[in-house]
Amino acid sequence: MEFGIRLRSVFSVVVFLLYIESSAYGRVLSNSKPDRKNVVASARWLVAENTWGVLSTVSGDLRGAPWGNVVSFSDGIPGKGTGIPYFYLTTLDVTARNALKDPRASLAISEKPIGTCTKDPMDPTCAKLTLTGKLLPLKQGSEEAKVAEKALFAKHPEMIGWPKSHDFQFFKLEICHIFLLNWYGGPKLITVQEYLNAKPIKPVSSL
Amino acid sequence: MEFGIRLRSVFSVVVFLLYIESSAYGRVLSNSKPDRKNVVASARWLVAENTWGVLSTVSGDLRGAPWGNVVSFSDGIPGKGTGIPYFYLTTLDVTARNALKDPRASLAISEKPIGTCTKDPMDPTCAKLTLTGKLLPLKQGSEEAKVAEKALFAKHPEMIGWPKSHDFQFFKLEICHIFLLNWYGGPKLITVQEYLNAKPIKPVSSL
Numbered sequence: 001m002e003f004g005i006r007l008r009s010v011f012s013v014v015v016f017l018l019y020i021e022s023s024a025y026g027r028v029l030s031n032s033k034p035d036r037k038n039v040v041a042s043a044r045w046l047v048a049e050n051t052w053g054v055l056s057t058v059s060g061d062l063r064g065a066p067w068g069n070v071v072s073f074s075d076g077i078p079g080k081g082t083g084i085p086y087f088y089l090t091t092l093d094v095t096a097r098n099a100l101k102d103p104r105a106s107l108a109i110s111e112k113p114i115g116t117c118t119k120d121p122m123d124p125t126c127a128k129l130t131l132t133g134k135l136l137p138l139k140q141g142s143e144e145a146k147v148a149e150k151a152l153f154a155k156h157p158e159m160i161g162w163p164k165s166h167d168f169q170f171f172k173l174e175i176c177h178i179f180l181l182n183w184y185g186g187p188k189l190i191t192v193q194e195y196l197n198a199k200p201i202k203p204v205s206s207l
Numbered sequence: 208m209e210f211g212i213r214l215r216s217v218f219s220v221v222v223f224l225l226y227i228e229s230s231a232y233g234r235v236l237s238n239s240k241p242d243r244k245n246v247v248a249s250a251r252w253l254v255a256e257n258t259w260g261v262l263s264t265v266s267g268d269l270r271g272a273p274w275g276n277v278v279s280f281s282d283g284i285p286g287k288g289t290g291i292p293y294f295y296l297t298t299l300d301v302t303a304r305n306a307l308k309d310p311r312a313s314l315a316i317s318e319k320p321i322g323t324c325t326k327d328p329m330d331p332t333c334a335k336l337t338l339t340g341k342l343l344p345l346k347q348g349s350e351e352a353k354v355a356e357k358a359l360f361a362k363h364p365e366m367i368g369w370p371k372s373h374d375f376q377f378f379k380l381e382i383c384h385i386f387l388l389n390w391y392g393g394p395k396l397i398t399v400q401e402y403l404n405a406k407p408i409k410p411v412s413s414l
Binding site: 051052053054055056057058059062063064065066067068069070071072088092094104105106107108109110112113119120121122123128130132156158159176177179186187 | 258259260261262263264265266269270271272273274275276277278279295299301311312313314315316317319320326327328329330335337339363365366383384386393394
């Protein structure tokens with residue numbers, strides 16, 4: 001009897017710790033990854049689930065070198081993403097300065113930070129996406145700047161407190177080309193129209 | 208007395224689970240991050256501890272756009288890294304093709320995948336690094352190609368089994384410029400010489 005009670009208390013602790021674990025690493029345990037054959041959903045899922053990537057611009061300082069920079073982004077509030085990546089950048093940083101001189105840019109993201117890929121990041125089954133286009137500042141107070149603000153502040157609440165004096169502005173990547181690799185057999189063809197018309201990805205918590 | 212025994216058994220389970228946790232997420236609990244004031248060690252640590260990043264090249268297909276691609280890399284076997292990023296690329300993939308036409312390239316990496324940053328990936332305390340230079344193929348069978356092979360296969364054992372028919376080659380980034388942000392106050396100045404002369408970063412397991 002006493003043994004039974006002790007077992008139960010141990011069991012409770014295990015369940016409690018597993019609960020904490022599943023909260024902290026929820027995205028690993030609840031896998032929302034779309035079927036690989038649905039390439040449009042796969043691309044939109046990578047953008048909806050990732051919160052940061054590398055934004056490359058043409059370097060003004062380094063003779064036009066393709067210059068990547070780690071940035072946070074958001075394509076919308078969870079469950080209502082549009083697929084368009086928005087950014088909160090300051091001209092104190094090189095990327096925004098580069099873009100204002102030459103808007104050509106790309107955003108590269110990996111499945112790895114989402115937690116669903118157990119293979120090497122370069123294995124073709126570990127999905128990766130590069131969106132190429134123009135990195136454009138949004139007019140202050142415009143409708144799209146408000147959309148960008150909601151999108152970014154929902155996924156990056158720390159941004160709300162970033163210093164006003166640093167003159168952060170909202171930018172978007174106007175997508176012209178999509179490169180997706182999510183299985184063997186080379187990159188998958190997706191048009192920008194197909195990508196933008198796809199329905200929003202449901203966040204894991206609602207599945 | 209009985210209560211004491213029960214408490215002890217619960218405590219044992221907690222300790223055991225924390226042990227499992229620390230093994231699985233060891234890099235989070237055993238923090239090898241250098242002092243932020245040691246900017247050279249900080250840069251070398253980001254390269255030694257990360258296994259993937261975004262390699263940007265000048266796109267031949269997309270009118271010279273700066274084109275980022277998720278890639279695996281290694282700067283050496285753990286504890287003996289040189290700071291030079293090596294890659295295992297195939298001309299079936301766009302990045303290698305771009306580099307063979309125009310070697311200008313950059314590698315951007317974040318502290319985020321290492322697991323030591325709890326802030327937003329764009330917060331200045333969440334370290335990030337961009338190495339800019341030339342992406343060069345290494346002569347097959349050369350001493351440096353052997354160094355690259357050892358470096359890459361040690362950190363990416365899956366690469367050993369990648370199809371021979373895909374004609375993978377070893378490449379390196381010959382670094383010309385270093386951008387590090389690891390605290391408030393803008394990017395830190397590091398010369399390529401300082402960076403390459405620094406001593407190798409010890410892996411977490413040996414600390």
